[in-house]
Structures are given as C-alpha cells and as structure tokens.
Amino acid sequence: MTKEVNGGCKCGLVRYKGARLDAPMFRCHCRDCQQLTGTGHSEMVPLELSTFVISEDVRTYQMTGGSGRPTYSGFCPVCGAQMTRRSDRMSDRIYVHASSLDEPRLYVPEKSIYGHEAQPWDVASVIEET
Numbered sequence: 788m789t790k791e792v793n794g795g796c797k798c799g800l801v802r803y804k805g806a807r808l809d810a811p812m813f814r815c816h817c818r819d820c821q822q823l824t825g826t827g828h829s830e831m832v833p834l835e836l837s838t839f840v841i842s843e844d845v846r847t848y849q850m851t852g853g854s855g856r857p858t859y860s861g862f863c864p865v866c867g868a869q870m871t872r873r874s875d876r877m878s879d880r881i882y883v884h885a886s887s888l889d890e891p892r893l894y895v896p897e898k899s900i901y902g903h904e905a906q907p908w909d910v911a912s913v914i915e916e917t
C-alpha cells in the first residue's frame with residue numbers, strides 16, 4: 788500500500804488523509820466492531836496519528852475498549868459511515884476502516900484479532916496465526 792492514503796464517508800462530508808504506520812493491517816472480530824459495523828468484523832488500517840487530518844465535521848463516539856481504556860469511533864453525522872477507531876492505549880496511531888479508503892483494494896488483511904469473539908456465521912473469515 789502507498790504511504791499516503793485518502794478516504795472519507797459515503798456522503799462526502801467528511802474526508803481524511805494520513806500516512807501508513809509500519810504495522811500490520813488487521814481484521815477485528817470483537818463485539819464492539821460487530822455492533823458498530825453491523826457486520827461480523829472490521830477491517831483496520833493503521834495510520835500515523837501525527838500525520839492524520841480529518842474534517843472537523845466528524846463526530847466521535849467514546850466507549851471502553853477491550854483493554855479497559857477509552858476507545859473512540861469516528862463517524863459521519865449525516866450518512867453515519869464509520870471511518871476511524873482510536874484508543875488511548877495506542878497513542879501513536881489511528882485506525883481507518885478499509886472500506887472508507889478511496890482505494891479500498893489496497894487493503895490486505897494480515898491477521899485477525901479477537902478471533903475468539905467471531906460469530907459462528909463469520910468464523911470462516913478469522914485469519915489463523917501461522
């Protein structure tokens with residue numbers, strides 16, 4: 788994937804850009820991701836938080852993450868599309884949802900996290916550790 792990425796929401800109100808962090812892209816099967824995305828898992832791309840810029844229109848939903856620390860979900864107040872996830876535990880990075888990228892084909896999932904929380908109808912998407 789290219790170093791610089793751009794993306795945004797479905798309706799076009801919220802746009803973002805940032806640089807890829809040198810860390811794996813991953814699939815998350817946790818219950819938060821299930822409830823927030825309305826699907827079995829999320830597809831996450833880590834970016835460098837220091838390079839990340841997003842339209843001020845974005846809204847943020849705060850919750851308690853699996854680590855027990857605050858976690859934030861960024862979404863569009865008009866179309867509801869989710870774009871970002873960030874945790875106080877990992878202060879150098881912000882994750883963007885692969886499908887919010889302008890070029891989502893560039894995403895390649897490298898691993899799964901919270902695979903044990905995958906729903907029975909979604910276990911086939913869990914990437915087993917090799």
Ligand SMILES: [Zn+2]
Nearest residue numbers: 796798863866
């Ligand atoms: Zn929108």
Ligand SMILES: [Zn+2]
Nearest residue numbers: 815816817820
């Ligand atoms: Zn998750």
